Amino acid sequence: MSLTALPAHPPVAFLDLPPVARAGGRIVLPGSKSISNRALLLAAFCAGDTVLTNVLDSDDTQVMLSALRALGCTIKQEETRCIVHGMGNAPVQRKADLYLGNAGTALRPLTAVLALTGGEYTLRGVPRMHERPIADLVDALRGLGCVIKHLGTPGYPPLRIQSPTLRLDAPVRVRGDVSSQFLTALLLALPLVATQDVTIDVEGELISRPYVALTLHLLARFGVVVRQAGWQRFTIPAGSVLRSPGAYAIEPDASSASYFIALGAIAADANDPIRIEHLGTDSIQGDLRFVDAVRAMGAHVSASQDALAIHRGLLHGIDIDANDFPDAAMTLAALALYAQGPTTLRNIASWRVKETDRITAMACELRKLGATVEEGPDFLRIAPPTCWKTASIHTYDDHRMAMCCALAACNPAALPVRIEQPGCVAKTFPTFFDTWFAVAHSASKHIPVLCIDGPTASGKGTLAAALARRLGYHVLDSGALYRIAALAAERQGLRIGPEGETAIATLLPQCKIVFDQDKVWLDGADVTEAIRSERCAMLASQVSALPAVRRALLDVQRAFRTSPGLVADGRDMGTVLFPDAPLKIFLNASAEERARRRHAQLVARGVSTTLDDLCADLMERDRRDRSRSVAPLVPAQDAVLLDNSALSVEESVELVWDWWQQRRPFGLTG
Numbered sequence: 259m260s261l262t263a264l265p266a267h268p269p270v271a272f273l274d275l276p277p278v279a280r281a282g283g284r285i286v287l288p289g290s291k292s293i294s295n296r297a298l299l300l301a302a303f304c305a306g307d308t309v310l311t312n313v314l315d316s317d318d319t320q321v322m323l324s325a326l327r328a329l330g331c332t333i334k335q336e337e338t339r340c341i342v343h344g345m346g347n348a349p350v351q352r353k354a355d356l357y358l359g360n361a362g363t364a365l366r367p368l369t370a371v372l373a374l375t376g377g378e379y380t381l382r383g384v385p386r387m388h389e390r391p392i393a394d395l396v397d398a399l400r401g402l403g404c405v406i407k408h409l410g411t412p413g414y415p416p417l418r419i420q421s422p423t424l425r426l427d428a429p430v431r432v433r434g435d436v437s438s439q440f441l442t443a444l445l446l447a448l449p450l451v452a453t454q455d456v457t458i459d460v461e462g463e464l465i466s467r468p469y470v471a472l473t474l475h476l477l478a479r480f481g482v483v484v485r486q487a488g489w490q491r492f493t494i495p496a497g498s499v500l501r502s503p504g505a506y507a508i509e510p511d512a513s514s515a516s517y518f519i520a521l522g523a524i525a526a527d528a529n530d531p532i533r534i535e536h537l538g539t540d541s542i543q544g545d546l547r548f549v550d551a552v553r554a555m556g557a558h559v560s561a562s563q564d565a566l567a568i569h570r571g572l573l574h575g576i577d578i579d580a581n582d583f584p585d586a587a588m589t590l591a592a593l594a595l596y597a598q599g600p601t602t603l604r605n606i607a608s609w610r611v612k613e614t615d616r617i618t619a620m621a622c623e624l625r626k627l628g629a630t631v632e633e634g635p636d637f638l639r640i641a642p643p644t645c646w647k648t649a650s651i652h653t654y655d656d657h658r659m660a661m662c663c664a665l666a667a668c669n670p671a672a673l674p675v676r677i678e679q680p681g682c683v684a685k686t687f688p689t690f691f692d693t694w695f696a697v698a699h700s701a702s703k704h705i706p707v708l709c710i711d712g713p714t715a716s717g718k719g720t721l722a723a724a725l726a727r728r729l730g731y732h733v734l735d736s737g738a739l740y741r742i743a744a745l746a747a748e749r750q751g752l753r754i755g756p757e758g759e760t761a762i763a764t765l766l767p768q769c770k771i772v773f774d775q776d777k778v779w780l781d782g783a784d785v786t787e788a789i790r791s792e793r794c795a796m797l798a799s800q801v802s803a804l805p806a807v808r809r810a811l812l813d814v815q816r817a818f819r820t821s822p823g824l825v826a827d828g829r830d831m832g833t834v835l836f837p838d839a840p841l842k843i844f845l846n847a848s849a850e851e852r853a854r855r856r857h858a859q860l861v862a863r864g865v866s867t868t869l870d871d872l873c874a875d876l877m878e879r880d881r882r883d884r885s886r887s888v889a890p891l892v893p894a895q896d897a898v899l900l901d902n903s904a905l906s907v908e909e910s911v912e913l914v915w916d917w918w919q920q921r922r923p924f925g926l927t928g
């Protein structure tokens with residue numbers, strides 16, 4: 259039987275990562291955020307149409323897309339492909355109020371573009387964006403004649419922009435030692451107004467140079483070649499015009515790759531490394547310098563032009579100037595947990611003005627795991643834990659904190675790790691945890707299962723779905739499998755009873771079953787409605803009494819036990835399928851209450867039935883399920899009995915939620 263279960267992704271308050279035993283497998287990562295936002299901006303303000311492929315779909319790129327659309331740019335988006343109709347060298351809309359979330363890669367270049375090209379604009383973001391300095395860029399733009407007002411704290415967004423009186427003759431000076439994004443913003447915007455040579459002088463030591471190199475690379479692809487004197491002076495030649503390259507393919511994100519390079523370095527074997535496709539020595543992203551650092555720590559990384567393969571080595575601490583790759587360097591801080599001796603990351607002051615103060619945040623969270631961390635104004639020194647501790651990781655609404663700290667799940671003590679507000683990864687890598695679970699393998703015994711067994715209409719399915727949603731876990735609706743088995747057997751004309759037992763058990767491995775959120779498919783047909791009839795339930799009860807059928811479904815059900823965890827609903831989840839589950843609920847309600855619930859459920863679906871008939875059917879099914887010879891419906895010895903006759907759904911959920919949290923090693927959070 260082939261079975262696919264596609265999980266849904268509601269926001270959860272926290273996600274518990276099972277300890278990782280081994281990593282390995284191929285991954286294709288989403289497009290680079292830095293390249294996506296630069297390419298979208300250039301495509302919007304160039305002449306001609308541009309087809310961008312592998313565009314990152316994340317919070318930061320969504321705000322850029324919305325802002326460009328608000329400025330009058332037509333962009334057709336089909337999944338990760340964007341067709342951008344260039345507006346030429348100025349926005350169509352000369353008035354707009356733009357919300358840019360927490361995306362520095364959107365707010366900063368758009369500030370420069372709009373201030374130089376003119377109009378009436380406000381630019382704002384999330385509260386943290388209003389704490390991230392922008393004075394250096396604003397001062398530089400004012401030097402060019404731009405009119406920009408700070409609407410809140412001076413030196414920070416939100417900003418009000420009005421039309422400039424441009425003065426381009428004197429070189430514009432910009433500080434390079436706080437964020438390279440200020441220089442990038444000027445480089446991207448100045449070609450729109452370069453009626454004469456415009457020179458930018460960088461004050462102070464330019465940080466994050468590879469990001470500036472990336473900007474220059476993209477400008478060149480859009481037809482503007484900037485003259486460069488070292489890293490201190492840049493000149494945009496008179497008459498520069500941005501022209502569409504036609505098509506541009508965005509590479510996978512090298513910063514996103516860093517988590518999986520580190521995962522391979524810690525936990526992959528040589529014979530099954532982590533393989534990252536479409537990212538290799540041809541990459542234009544500076545964050546790939548991370549690979550050299552990981553090699554220096556002792557990991558094995560082989561790189562071809564467009565792929566990386568990583569497996570573990572004996573890791574040792576390093577002392578490194580990480581100024582050139584500040585984002586990926588955060589991953590080194592997490593990798594340091596697995597090295598012998600301390601690791602020192604220097605020249606990382608820019609971490610303090612990112613999504614959060616990343617130096618303090620990282621120090622705090624790594625200490626929770628048992629590491630010894632020394633924190634300075636621009637450095638971090640991490641000595642690995644001698645004794646690992648179970649930790650609930652606070653993520654500070656910072657995607658990189660969440661993704662870095664996931665690496666703590668590789669700890670040798672096999673402790674789970676709780677990641678709070680894991681949805682923050684959507685800023686740059688919405689599918690991070692799916693990718694993680696696809697290549698970070700945990701021992702089955704470490705993948706938690708919450709079992710909910712009980713008679714029909716006791717509320718098992720409702721409770722299981724609510725808990726799984728809140729925990730980010732998978733759901734096993736084992737009853738649905740028996741219903742599908744009954745339906746498949748009936749459709750093949752097989753006898754539903756001992757005479758048909760072998761034939762049904764032989765048929766099941768050939769069935770193709772897909773659970774796709776609310777839909778159930780059998781061999782390509784939608785059977786969602788068909789399996790929910792009371793008749794099918796009765797046939798399922800009969801089919802489920804056949805030992806060979808139950809045996810045929812054992813492995814299929816156990817295969818649902820995948821990371822991060824499972825809520826299993828049925829009759830024998832706690833007794834047969836998952837005897838080691840940390841919590842087994844035996845759910846019950848009086849027969850009258852259950853009949854009343856099922857009646858209401860059927861009436862709501864437009865099925866006509868009487869309460870008496872239902873009650874009789876339900877009691878017959880209970881009797882059969884309880885008295886059969888294999889896996890009868892009985893509470894496991896260690897089950898918690900819950901009679902919810904007098905409880906609402908919400909009350910049942912809260913009760914079981916608390917019991918579950920009490921069995922987790924993290925305390926009562928969430």
Ligand SMILES: Nc1ncnc2c1ncn2[C@@H]1O[C@H](COP(=O)(O)OP(=O)(O)O)[C@@H](O)[C@H]1O
Pocket residue numbers: 712713714715716717718719720721855856858859902905906907910
């Ligand atoms: N604690 C409860 N109180 C009231 N109604 C409930 C409760 N739990 C479930 N229900 C309702 O009872 C019906 C049957 O629940 P369901 O989860 O389908 O049961 P089961 O999976 O055990 O057959 C649903 O309409 C559901 O909303």
Ligand SMILES: Nc1ccn([C@H]2C[C@H](O)[C@@H](COP(=O)(O)OP(=O)(O)O)O2)c(=O)n1
Pocket residue numbers: 713714715716719736737738740741795798799802803827828829830831879883
């Ligand atoms: N783990 C399980 C789940 C269901 N069954 C059988 C017994 C039930 O009567 C049928 C249908 O189960 P299902 O959970 O879908 O039924 P209810 O929704 O509780 O009415 O399948 C089982 O034997 N073992």
